[in-house]
Amino acid sequence: MKQDSKVNLSPKRSEEPIWWSLFGAGGTWFAMLTPITILVVGILIPLEIIELEALHFERVSAFAASFIGGAFIIASIALPMWHAMHRVHHGMHDLKFHTGTTGKVFCYGFAALMSVLAIVFIFML
Template sequence: MINLHPKRSDEPVWWSLFGAGGTWFAMISPVTILVLGIMVPLGIISPEAMSYDRAADFATSFIGALFVIATLSLPMWHGMHRLHHGMHDLKFHTGVVGKIACYAAAFLVTALSIIFVFMIK
């Protein structure tokens, strides 16, 4: 018999954040690491271009704030979703408590990144 009133799942929300975080981590983070971690220290990009005032101006602009928040929070959502399902795969069945703990940690990083962006300057 077909269940005409199936229970709604919250999994699409977590999978969308997982996918967005994985995509961001695979596509944007390497470029950010290349520019900030390799090109600036080697002098390929002028250190004056990465001065505190310029970086703070970028981070407080609308696009820059979204970039900083996404760079900090989306990979965290990806990692926490992976951790939650990885624990299940390893037979650590933490249930709802584990799910809440994982996603609360990702939410905390998201909230702190938003607070961080608004506290600059």
């Protein structure tokens, strides 16, 4: 049986799964952990349900200098940034701002820059 359409046996690879995975990870992180952070830092501590001593400089600095604390802070900055920049990139396209490769490089480059800066600042502690 003969097919009318040809099957492309060597399709062009796309980098889109990389951006979508960072977008998904950032959205999940932002949806799951950011509300807890806001609850603790923005509501429970000011209402004195959690003692203010829990956030003394020495304690927070020790947490940030630990591996788990540093990873948490880096992920809290980097992952939502990737999510936001992916939304900006596709939002520009939806609003008919077709920036092409320049827009992609700017958006993802900015997210990468913020991620690198987060890593550098954590390692400087």
